[in-house]
Amino acid sequence: MAEVNMEQLLNCALCPNMCRCDCPVLQALAQEKVAPAAKARFAAMHMHDHLSLSEEIIEALANCLGCRGCTVLCPFPELNLCDELLNSRLKEHQLITLPSWEPYLANLKKYGSPYGQKPPHVHKTGKGAEVIYFAGCTTLANRPQSLAAVENIFQQAKVSYQLMDEDCCGYPAETWGNPDLAYKLATENYRKFKESGAKTLVTGCPECWLTFSSRYPEWNLELPLEIIPAPTFFLKLLEEHLLQPKVTNLSTVSYHDPCIWARTAGIMEEPRSILNRIPNLTVIEPLASKDHTHCCGGGRMFQLSFPKTAESIAVTRLQEFPAQSAIVTSCPFCLEGLTTKERKVIDLAELLAEACS
């Protein structure tokens, strides 16, 4: 269990919050209780045993997308409020959840996915291959064509890869207040990764990447593989001329930076570089891009935890894209959140696979 950094948490709690306008949840709900400093104050008072974790306070603390938008102009370089809020909720390492989240926890327990029974197409292939691809439960449940596109890319580039019977990476269980379940799921994945014999783990889900990279080591589950975000891996294949993208039927696109890829992993140039290698494709930046990106509303499982808020944030984000652009992104939550009847949102892997077909 990660410790709460009280000095940093208090820096936020004592601040008037110059980051208010960068918090998508505050802008969507317009309620003071979800302002970053208000949440920091709840957490600080709870950590000092001055405030009990009632359902109302849990809900306020959980109203954080984990998007780190509040860090963009934060004057405290070591402060990561999103993590401190989560860690403060879990400080007693016990089940602290809300009734509305219990069905998802039940699914995680039973199926290893918050969405319930995993689709049957997930199978082990290429046993012993060097690369293992981890799609993540949101892609498996909502966007199977994205996994198909990744397989297509790997096959075109002649990458020796394998898939595995994935369990959820674990972070949704933490988000919903069950750290023990999170750990259990993580140990399952850890065992499977070790048994796979793979040397490289590629993942298309930023939340899974973050959990494997930072949470697993905190749980003493240091993975014996190199963990590579999918956009980075795709670019490497392009740079090695293992893929030859051709013209697609798209002319203008704007890339939506998923917040974890951009602000935590620093993956900003890679997707643009991929797009720029597709002939006759013009890339236009949206209003907030790269590490100043705005969250789609899907961080930390908001599409399940707080669906109305997630939708409202997505609507706001969509307004920041040029009307003539198709939106491209590289995160299953962003794809889910930003896709509307009116707006075309394309997975980077799907676009690349199409261009290379």
Add this chain to the structure above:
Amino acid sequence: MQNLPQTIIQESLVDQEIIDAYAQKAKLIVGEENISNNPADLIANSRDYWPVNNIWMIAGSVPALPQLVVWPETTEEVVELLKLANSFKIPVTPYGEGSGTLGGAIPIRGGLSFDLKRMNRILQIDDDNLITHVECGLNGALYETSLNQAGFTGGHFPQSLRCSSVGGWLACRAAGQFSTRYGKIEDITVSLEAVLPDGTILNGRSVPRTATGPRLDQLMLGSEGVLGIITKATLRIWPLPEKRQMVSYTFDNLEVALQCIRQIMRSGARPAVVRLYDPQETGNHFPALGDQRSALILLIEGAEKLVAAETELIRELARATDAVDSGSEHVEHWLEKRFDISVASMLFQKGAVLDTIEVTTNWHNAYRVYLAMQKALNAVEGTMLASGHYSHVYPDGAALYMTTVGFPGEDKLIFYKKIWQAAMEACLAEGAAISHHHGIGLHRGLWMAEEHGAGLNILRRVKKAFDPEGIMNPGKLGLEENSIWQK
């Protein structure tokens, strides 16, 4: 552990049956989802950025709790909600972004916190007339960003830009860092709309000026929620400046530097930013300049030819003194750091009490007021720093912004009251006005009688006329003699 924390200055609460009856009717106006007695909402809306709130927060307490939070979205909803509150005689405390530094948003008599954040739209950007119509719950930075995207600036940049609302600026008569060119909020405001407790909508005409009797809407500027709720405003805007020029100087003597600024203002030049730091603040903000001289930074912007002429004029006037040209990099540094107040959180955690006290006076005693306030603050046992800078300059004077840091060996609250008492006494003794732009709130109300003299009773009569039941933001602006908060 508690579901609701202890309150420190809760003067009273409204009977729960009355609150419940109000809630039942209010739900029909704004919908169930826009009214709350959720403890998280009550705690969040219990405070603003008054430093005393942080002293209490660390001890696990809040100043005072509202009993309900309501979130109206339209003027019509504000009308109905306020009329209802008035009929039940329930206290109403307006709430914007909570950046006030003097406790103005604390609901000392419980009742309702009117959170205006849902009223956050820019209704129109009028290019022809260079004005904008805006709702008052809008965050300041989001307002400015939207204007920038359309090719304009609102010209108003308080240090709280990112954590304050348009309504908050109007309610406390705010001033921004670029105010010498663009004016203070009262100069930027063309007109405003406000709702009085009986539901009357007070609406000013959105024309450049009127001579049709006193402007009642202007009475709302600085009213801090005690007369009604400001709901919309028509504000002046400017095309984004074509050119920006930055210059800075250091002076051997703060008083000579003040004279230099006075000459600049007499010349007719109107740089957007004029800031003069005493040697201590020069050392703190611009370490490369050392802590022996006073730094003056200026930022001139607008049409290129005007900027060139103004810059040349300013340079000429500076050359006539012993000023040393320090280039533009210190102004750039200030621009980059101007919203960074992280030192306040860090010093607080080290046991310090820190506050800023801004006053204003004419040129003839601008330096004397600084000396007097600095001496008074330094005389309080525990004070480690009492420094100042001048900003928001005028042809007839300037604002003086004192910063004080102390490490009290005693109770932090007692020390806090002592430094304020010392500062306010010194300010008043020198004939300066007790606030330039932070306003009065709860705390500075303690010196409103000395500030206004007989005027305070006139203000009380105005309050009575607007708010006969006395429901609006009780205890603020120093209008009540027997407040729970005393010196």
